[in-house]
Amino acid sequence: MTLDYQPSQESLSKLTPVLTKRWLSPDAWKIDVYERLDGYTALRKALKAHPDELIQLVKDSGLRGRGGAGFPTGMKWGFIPQNDGKPHYLVVNADEGEPGTCKDLPLMMADPHALVEGVIIASYAIRANFAAIYIRGEAVHAARRLRAAVQQAYAKGYLGTNILGSGFDLDVVVHSGAGAYICGEETALLDSLEGYRGQPRLRPPFPATHGLYASPTVVNNVETIASVPYIVLGGSQWFRSMGSEKSPGPKIYSISGRVNNPGQYECGLGVTLRQLIDLAGGMQPGHKLKFWTPGGSSTPMLTDEHLDTPMDFEGMAGVGTMLGTTAVQVFSDQDDIVYATYRWIAFYHHESCGKCTPCREGNYWMVRILHRILAGQGTHRDLDTLLDACDNLLGRSFCALGDGATSPVTSSIKYFKQDYLDYIEGRKAPMFKGELVGAH
Ligand SMILES: Cc1cc2nc3c(=O)[nH]c(=O)nc-3n(C[C@H](O)[C@H](O)[C@H](O)COP(=O)(O)O)c2cc1C
Ligand code: SF4
Numbered sequence: 001m002t003l004d005y006q007p008s009q010e011s012l013s014k015l016t017p018v019l020t021k022r023w024l025s026p027d028a029w030k031i032d033v034y035e036r037l038d039g040y041t042a043l044r045k046a047l048k049a050h051p052d053e054l055i056q057l058v059k060d061s062g063l064r065g066r067g068g069a070g071f072p073t074g075m076k077w078g079f080i081p082q083n084d085g086k087p088h089y090l091v092v093n094a095d096e097g098e099p100g101t102c103k104d105l106p107l108m109m110a111d112p113h114a115l116v117e118g119v120i121i122a123s124y125a126i127r128a129n130f131a132a133i134y135i136r137g138e139a140v141h142a143a144r145r146l147r148a149a150v151q152q153a154y155a156k157g158y159l160g161t162n163i164l165g166s167g168f169d170l171d172v173v174v175h176s177g178a179g180a181y182i183c184g185e186e187t188a189l190l191d192s193l194e195g196y197r198g199q200p201r202l203r204p205p206f207p208a209t210h211g212l213y214a215s216p217t218v219v220n221n222v223e224t225i226a227s228v229p230y231i232v233l234g235g236s237q238w239f240r241s242m243g244s245e246k247s248p249g250p251k252i253y254s255i256s257g258r259v260n261n262p263g264q265y266e267c268g269l270g271v272t273l274r275q276l277i278d279l280a281g282g283m284q285p286g287h288k289l290k291f292w293t294p295g296g297s298s299t300p301m302l303t304d305e306h307l308d309t310p311m312d313f314e315g316m317a318g319v320g321t322m323l324g325t326t327a328v329q330v331f332s333d334q335d336d337i338v339y340a341t342y343r344w345i346a347f348y349h350h351e352s353c354g355k356c357t358p359c360r361e362g363n364y365w366m367v368r369i370l371h372r373i374l375a376g377q378g379t380h381r382d383l384d385t386l387l388d389a390c391d392n393l394l395g396r397s398f399c400a401l402g403d404g405a406t407s408p409v410t411s412s413i414k415y416f417k418q419d420y421l422d423y424i425e426g427r428k429a430p431m432f433k434g435e436l437v438g439a440h
Contacts, residue, residue: 005431012276014108016242016250019223020266023110034113040158042229046121047166053439056126058228060236062248065104067093068295070247070313071388077413079208080126081215091193092225095177095184097136098296100327103252104222108135108142111226112149115367115419120158121232123170126218128214131172132171133222134189137179146375147174148195156394158237181351188353199353200399216236223252247323255280257330258287259398269323273302276328276335287332291415295324297344298404299413321411326381333412335440337416338423340433341408342370348405361400362393366409366435373423376430383413383420406421 022028022037029404034040035106044052059074080088096104108115115133123131135143153159161169175193178184183198190212192198211217213429227249231239237305240248247269253276256262260281267276275293283289289304294311300321302309309315316323331340349363366389390406397403422428 002374005281006115007278007281014267014271014275015265016280017266018242018250018267019107019111019226019252020115020264022114025113028110029112029149031149031156038233039113040156043117043120043158043398045370046124046165046229046232047164051125051127054232058125058231059235062236062238062246063224063227063231063232063239063251064247064313065199065221066223066227066324068098068101068298070323071317073220073224076208076220077122077126077218080218081207081209082127084216085216086132087125087213089182089212089215090119090126090225091186091190091212091217091219092119092126092131092133092222092366093136093184093186093189093219094139094142094222095181095189095282096132096139096222096325097181097184097351098298098325099325099344100254100256100257100296100326100329101256103325105139105142107222107226107252108139108146111248112142112146112281113153113249114229115222115224116149116158118151118228119385120163120170120216121228122225124168126216127172128218129169131170132193132212133172133174134176134193135176136183137154137177140176143174143176150174162336165295170316175357180353181347182399182401185401188399189219190217199355202398237427244310244312244314246314251326253311253326253328253361255328255330257292257328258289258332259330260284269312271309272308272310273330274307275435276311277307277330282334282371283330289331289332290335290375291328291331291337291340291412293324293329293403294321297329298322298400298407299324300407301415302411303415307418308352315366336431337412337419338370338374341375341412342367344408345370345405352401352405355400356398358393359399359405362389362397362402363405366405370409371432371436373420374430375432375434376423377435378420378424380421380424382424383417385414397415401410 047124062068063073189200207217221265345367349367354360394406
């Protein structure tokens with residue numbers, strides 16, 4: 001950590017520690033400490049309200065899903081049919097697989113009860129008596145902490161039967177996946193949770209009516225659900241006092257790469273990259289910003305032209321990209337964009353579940369073409385072939401993994417075609433020898 005750097009007052013004023021406010025409190029992950037720091041007060045308040053009032057509150061707050069797509073959370077909860085005689089389920093998506101994303105795991109490590117409290121309130125609102133938290137398999141440390149938090153919550157009467165004398169019952173299970181990016185896609189996640197191979201389901205029907213065990217299910221991201229107790233305590237207007245009109249609330253931006261102090265910075269939606277880099281201690285010495293992703297590798301990358309674009313859902317859409325998971329990855333003039341794109345496509349190729357042809361074959365070929373270019377054996381036609389492959393992936397894949405794989409390719413060629421031509425026309429020394437053979 002570089003301590004001698006002082007961010008500007010303007011950047012510091014963008015910080016809104018809400019979800020992160022307990023992160024620096026020692027042992028905040030223990031239930032006694034959490035309770036001392038206002039923990040479970042939102043639950044007591046929520047259990048006195050009618051479930052429909054809570055759904056309306058979340059609708060009024062304007063909370064949008066923090067898992068990538070930004071779907072309005074209250075509206076999603078409102079889709080759950082009532083009095084249908086079927087069990088309802090809440091499933092929390094704690095898979096956090098999008099490259100560069102690092103917000104849900106730190107949240108679950110530092111403040112797991114915020115998530116557990118959010119799970120209880122959300123389950124009460126949608127009338128679910130069973131909730132599952134699906135966590136990626138590699139995150140053993142976070143799964144242990146979360147399981148401990150769930151046990152502590154049972155012991156204190158926040159989970160189980162007749163919670164706090166309200167008559168509401170809820171059981172929560174923390175389920176570890178086996179570690180596959182596709183299992184973050186909500187329908188693949190549901191299949192995996194049911195014990196099947198994690199592959200996306202055809203929609204419709206949507207999880208709101210046919211989710212876990214073909215019953216009405218809400219799937220929400222960790223940060224989305226952890227925001228709920230604060231909305232219950234602070235109210236919808238307070239929540240809307242942060243962020244922008246159509247993208248309200250605070251958001252944890254995880255910034256990595258060529259900055260001095262990478263980490264999580266919680267700001268109102270709409271902060272700019274310039275301000276985030278300032279908060280993160282500036283660019284590393286000798287590095288000049290070249291390209292960056294606003295929300296993981298599935299969101300088209302941007303350049304230094306976009307330093308002052310508001311990083312909310314609308315601002316990012318306005319410059320042809322997406323807010324995604326707010327995984328801001330910062331690259332400099334010393335980073336090779338063709339190599340970065342190759343690494344990302346190698347990831348998508350590896351993680352493609354293989355269910356549909358455009359993604360399975362498209363990524364197979366794209367990783368080979370990119371390798372060939374980096375080996376100094378590329379041709380001008382290879383660039384056309386890459387773009388053609390992207391045309392056949394985008395909008396033609398079975399799920400958004402295939403769409404997302406096109407983002408690094410099309411955006412890097414759009415902004416930095418010259419870097420590809422430097423390899424193709426021999427101005428840059430090859431990075432690899434020979435063709436890519438075998439599995440990647
Ligand atoms: C390939 C792929 C991976 C995904 N991974 C995650 C993930 O790790 N965590 C997550 O919350 N959402 C992930 N999503 C988005 C989910 O499908 C879903 O939209 C989200 O969990 C909904 O929660 P929200 O409304 O709270 O954002 C992924 C989507 C795709 C296509
Ligand atoms: S787009 Fe890729 S990950 Fe999604 S279903 Fe098709 S093959 Fe599987």
